[in-house]
Amino acid sequence: MRTYIMSVALLLLAAPVTLSNLARAHDGASHHHETAAACQSSALACASVATAAFAPDGKLWLTWSAGGRISVASSTDLGKTFSTPITLLATKLPLDDGPDARPKIAFGPNDRVALSYAARDEKYNGHAFLARSSDGGKTFSEPQPITTGSPSQRFETAAFDPNGRVFAAWIDKRNIAAAKKAGKKYAGAALAYAWDDKPGGSLDAAAIARDNSCECCRIAVAFTGSGKPVVMFRNIFDGGIRDHATITFSDTGKPGPLYRVSDDDAKIDACPHQGPSLAIGSDGTYHATWFALGRKLKGVYYAHSEDGGKTFSEPMRIGDANAQISRPYVLAAGGAVYLAYKSFDGEKTSIELMTSHDAGRTWSKPRTVAATANASDHPLLVAHQTAVYLSWLTLKEGYRLIPLEPQS
Secondary structure, three states: OOOOOOHHHHHHHOOOOHHOOOOOOOOOOOOOOOOHHHHHHOOOOOOEEEEEOOOOOEEEEEEEEEEEEEEEEOOOOOOOOOOOEOOOOOOOOOOOOOOOOEEEEEOOOOOOEEEEEEEOOOOOOOEEEEEEEEOOOOOOOOOOEEOOOOOOOEEEEEEEEOOOOEEEEEEEHHHHHHHHOOOOOOEEEEEEEEEOOOOOOOOOOOOOEEEEEEEOOOOOEEEEEOOOEEEEEEEEEOOOOEEEEEEEEEEOEEEEEEEOOOOOEOOOOOOOOOOOEEEEEEOOEEEEEEEEOOOOOOEEEEEEEEOOOOOOOOEEEOOOOOOOOEEEEEEOOOOOEEEEEEEOOOEEEEEEEEEEOOOOOOOOOEEEEEOOOOOOOOEEEEOOOEEEEEEEEOOOOOEEEEEEOOOO
């Protein structure tokens, strides 16, 4: 395994305290403080990351990793209280706790649920799993490997397309292993994917959508209005340039052309550990946010595409130049576009929100919607119908679901 080198700029953008080494001080159901000993458990109070999603019936679901286990629970009061958690079987290896790693949950038709997560070894080889439910989350199947024949899978995501099929994508190292065995050079890893056309069955055999992707950043998946998956990821272009790109899949479920999101000119053989975010509006506009560490662009940026990802607008720099800006997340809902990001001023971390009413052409001024004086998870945006919320887990305040309104 190659050495992962973090630059000074990346360290400055990191959260002031690492969550994984701290005890959680909040229980999502009872809102009481836990002792350090209690935070060896799988309870939400001990979680460092939590991912929320709404089921079709409007119930909020949360999945988290704590105590070496993956748990999931639901809420009928927008996160004030949660049901008794369902905890999955423990993995043989430790759960993947990298900066861009987290369990994820997705909902499909007919009470189908997909829950994905990964474990990894000391060499950062990941092993991704998929657990399913066919009764709306009351019970889950035994987790199954997301693929076979690969030494490593990381940053997996599984989502239901509008037709109810599961689409899974991840970063895969099978081709780098084959190249190494043949004595050939191979940069990075590969973007892999698989479909499930059989409700409740296993994923079809994996395929490689693109060789030579960055191996250590999460990927983003969204669907067009016609149900085509779009994947945004950090690609390795000629000359070792690690800039972001998108691939839109065809009607046959096959990957289409690769289009560059921005020319950051990131000539760096290291891991930024900050993946992109992607949303697609009802008008078909692609909305992309990412962290740039290039020779041309540095910082956090936004751009949009009105031609299916073939070309993107001029990148817009996000955030106060005097603050440490990180972890942007974008969501399109109810005719508006929401963009949230972290801002650290040296003392506290704030979540800033910008909104657009014209498909990303103009934006409101940033406003603070939440803050904490201690460690925190990445900010996530979730929506049910036209209602949009910030989903955020912090050390001091615990889990919060905060309603958001678009600003002019």
